Amino acid sequence: MTPERYEKIQRVLTRRQPDLSVLMDEVNKPHNFSAILRTCDAVGVLRAYAVPPQRSREGAGALPTFNATSGSAEKWVQVETRPDALSAARELQARGVQVLATHLSQRSVDYREPDYTRPTCLLLGAEKWGVSDAAAEIADVNIVIPMFGMVQSLNVSVAAATILFEAQRQRLAAGMYDRPQLSAAEMQALTFEWGYP
C-alpha cells in the first residue's frame, strides 16, 4: 500500500459513522440499491442492512445484482442481509439504535426533526410497496420528506440521499466527523482489509 493510499484510507475511516446505518426493505432495482450504497459511502455509513426482495421478478430471495458502479460502493460499505425488516428493526432497537421508517402515517414527522446524532438506522421501503406496515409500526419514528407536487413519492435512492445528508449535516455540526468513531482495532482491521483487497 502506498503512503498516499494509506493516508486516504485513514481519512475515510476517521469519518466512518458505525452508528448510522440503513435498512433496505426489499429494494429490488439494482440501480437504486447501488445508488443508496454510494450515498452511504459518501456520508460515512459503515454498514447497510438489506432484506432481499421476495416478490421481485428480477430474482426473488437474492440481493439486487451489482453493476460495475455499485461494485465499487460495495467494497466500502458492508452489506449484511436480514430475513425481514421487522426482526431486523427489533434487533437494532435492542442494541439501542433508533429506527426511523420512511413512511407516511398519522404519526409521521418531517425528516429534519429527529436527532441523527443518536445511533440511527434509516428504514427504506421497496419501490412498489414501500415500508411494510408492521415495520413502520414498531419503528421509533416515521419520517417523510414533504412533497408539494403532483407525484406522491420520490425515488427511494433520492429519498435516502436527502435524509442521509441531513444526518451528515447534524453530525458535522456535532463534530462527529472530527474524531474517529471506530475503535483503534476496527480502524486497523479495516485499513488492512481496504488496503490489501
Ligand code: SAM
Ligand atoms: N407505493 C409506495 C408507498 O406507498 O410507500 C411508494 C414507495 S417509494 C417509491 C419507495 C421508498 O422511497 C419509500 O418506501 C421510502 O423509503 C422512500 N420515499 C419516497 N418518497 C419519500 C418521501 N416523500 N419521504 C420519505 N421517504 C420517501
